[in-house]
Amino acid sequence: MPWILNASGPIFVQLIEHLQNNIVSGKYDPGQKLPSVRDLAFDAGVNPNTMQRALSELESTGLVHSETTSGRFITEDKKMIDELRASLADSLKQEFFINMGKLGFSEKEILQFVNQNSTAK
């Protein structure tokens, strides 16, 4: 899975989202040690400064924490991770309904549209 997809937002925001997704989806385990800033930056094809920025912002949410010279670690608070996952899902759902509404779809029409598999295949 490539790190950078949509050129819409700033890269460091996309990095934050990518890291968040990997954590809440279980690709990273609670308490697990993360690769170094430089390695992560290399993987993402991004400048280390940019990755550093994304990580330090993630840190302010408590999702990860850094031991200054030994490395960076995912939080062990599984409840926090699950709550974040639920919160992100709610936001996506809400945003989806809002944007569909802007296209002129009613709530009923949105539900019909989602449950019909026109996209898949």
Place this chain on the structure above:
Amino acid sequence: MPWILNASGPIFVQLIEHLQNNIVSGKYDPGQKLPSVRDLAFDAGVNPNTMQRALSELESTGLVHSETTSGRFITEDKKMIDELRASLADSLKQEFFINMGKLGFSEKEILQFVNQNSTAK
């Protein structure tokens, strides 16, 4: 409805999306004359240059066309408008499923999640 909401992307892109939404949702009628660049810019709280950019990019898609000194008009091609609406809806749906997938939701779980009204109230 305010023009600028998410600070994520460039303003001119958000303006394009806002205009597109107003067209496909029927707030603007096919063939209707648009307010002037300056008026639209004032409504959106944006510099006229930025609105001009959004409009000229919209023009390249054929959705609007400008009569150099008499004004700018929505296309009269209703089929084009409806197809754009369907296309935008498909994109939103697809994007929603992709992003939910990144959170670790299966397709079945996404459908369950959407059809249950946890967000609404």
Place this chain on the structure above:
DNA sequence: ATAACTGTATTAAGTGGTTAATACAATTAT
């Protein structure tokens, strides 16, 4: 006719994100 309005264009300045090239102190590996 004259004033106001139309889309369009140009130049300059400011801002934020990104990259690049380093540097440092502290821990870990050999």
Place this chain on the structure above:
DNA sequence: ATAATTGTATTAACCACTTAATACAGTTAT
């Protein structure tokens, strides 16, 4: 002990987006 690795910090440069201040030719309204 010595070298490599850790997170962190700093400075400079570049680029896209945005705003600001105009300007122009052609149309419309009065």
